[in-house]
Amino acid sequence: MNKTLWEEVLKFSFDDPNDEYGFSTRLALENHWTLYFTQKVLLEYKKFMFLAATNNEMVSPSETVDIVWHQHLIFTNSYSDLCNLLGKRIEHIPSTHNRLEFEKFQKAKERTSALYESVFGAQPQEVWHYKNELDSLHLDESKYEISNLRKMFLWYSIFLSVPVCLIIFPVLIKIPNPNFLLFYILAFGAAILFLEFYVSKSFISLYEKIKSNSILANLTPLELVFLKENKLEAVVHGAVNNLIENKKIKILTNRRLQLIDENLVDNPYENCVIEIMKEFDPMTYRFLCTSAMQKPIFEQLKKGTSRIREIIMDSRQFVSTIIISMIVLGFLLSIVFSRLITGIYRDKPIVFLLIAIIALVFASFHYLDRIINLLFTKIIPSSFKEEVRKNKENNKNWEWNYFLYGNMVLASSFIPLTNYDSGTSSGSNSSSSGSCSSSCGSSCGSSCGSCGGCGGD
Known part of the structure; x- marks a missing residue:
């Protein structure tokens, strides 16, 4: 192994520090990758290119590494710089998918694996052995979708009330009010306690199964903030x-923000905010927030983290837990709906019962939403917090402190602005008086076909 060359390749940077939408941000945004996985793939791409340059036989990338290769070819100057550093122009050879080509590229993949292991050791599974890196979580996909189940939850409960009413009708007519509501509310509370225990145990079990996965284990503090808050x-x-804490932004008396130090820092998210503020006069926080969320670096964080959330929520174990919770809540609602049916049938007063039913329906949906988010709002963050607190170095990092303590670390003068109570906007800021919502940043990508590999000499 040419260690000198490899050390130079390791130092090679794909990004211009002044680029707002550089190579790695574009790569992560277009593929919905987390920051850790993006950097991991870039390292593996460097290893692949090093092997291609230092061996005369054909080598072939994984599908994930090939995505990086396609993207890098678009950045022609950067790609030429890397090839010049390697001392060899690495040519991309697309696969034609015929049988002879398949056998050739299959042998190239086997050769690449052997070369890689002899030089760098074992290949990272999530990069080299999976088409979708999140398949490395080993979660079986459910055939049901949480969103559809939630939409149908109330209708299923109402439909179930008819057979329930027929079965328990003799009992319902013997229980007078307000005893029925009292017993019912006690039963409802007991069911909630049961579900709280059951859902927590089930989701902890699910998280224990996937927590060692390198992509999940290496979420950044701000990715965790988004995962928790959504x-x-x-x-x-x-x-x-x-x-604001570092005196780079000042809160004016009219509750607008003013940039007082234009020098960039080491944090890309802060630099994005600084660049936005350079373009405008003092602005409302609402306008600044909306503008920042439209930038690729923030949009990338959202997409990469949301994809992990969606994969977990689509898993069979997650959906099964929610279905059982819906069955319990739905059965309880069907009982109170049955009481309503018998009341109407027997011409009894139902006003208080109807009010109670409306309250119970809202409470059920609220609780259902709570348990759907429980894994992301409590279980995963709590596990990370335990690990973070063990490392005292993390206490020096504002991102980790913000993840640990949330709004408690926000400046008292800044907290009111986060509610967007910004007064009247004017000038360029007035167009952003609506709610602070994100929209997709611009992107460009390639639609190259699959890659076979690169040729040797």
């Missing part, structure tokens, strides 16, 4: 607050 605004809050 709001991109929360990430912007943290970046802006740190700039």
Whole structure:
């Protein structure tokens, strides 16, 4: 192994520090990758290119590494710089998918694996052995979708009330009010306690199964903030607050923000905020938040983290837990609906019962939403917090502190601005008086076909 060359390849940077939408950000955004996995794939791409340059036989990338290769070919100057550093022009050979080509590229993949292991050791499974890196979580996909189940939950409960009413009708007519509601509310509370225990145990078991996965284990603090809050605004809050704390942004008496130090820092999210503020006069926080969330670096964080959330929520174990919870809640609702049916049938007063039913339906949906998010709002963050607190070095990092303590670390003068109570906007800021919502940043990508490999000499 040419260690000198490899050390130079390791130092090679794909990004211009002044680029707002550089190579790695574009790569992560278009493929919905996390920051860790993006850097991991870039390292594996460097290893692949090193093997291609230092061996005369044909080598072939994994599908994930090939995505990076396609993207890098578009950045012609950067690609030429890397090839010049390697001392060899690495040519991309697309596969034609005929049988002879398949056998050739299959042998190239086997050769690549052997070369890689002899030089770098074992290949990372999530990069080299999976088409979709999140398949490395080993989660079986459910045939049901949580969103569809939630939409039908109330209708199933109402439909179930008819057979339930026929079965328990003799009992219902013997229980007078308000005893029925009292017993029912006690039963409802007991069911909630049962579900709380059951769902927590089930989701902890699910997380224990996947927590060692390198992609999940290496989520950044701001990715964890978004996973927990499911709001991109929360990430912007943290970046802006740190700039205020470090005296780079000033809150004016009219509750607008003014940039007082234009020098960039080491944090890309803070730099994004600084670049936005350079273009405008003092602005409302609402406008700044909306503008930041439209930038690729923030959008990338959202997409990469949301994809992990969706994969977990689509898993069979997750959906099964929610289905059982819906069955319990649905059965309870069907009982109270049955009481309503018998009341109407017997011409009894139902006003208080109807009010109670409306309250119970809202409570059921609220609780259902809570348990759907429980894994992301409590179980995963709690596990990370335990590990983070063990490392005292993390206490020096504002991102980890923000993840640990949330809004408690926000400046008291900044907190009111996060509610977007910004007064009247004017000038360029007035167009952003709507709610702070994210939209997709612009992107460009390639639609190259699959890759066979690169040729040797």
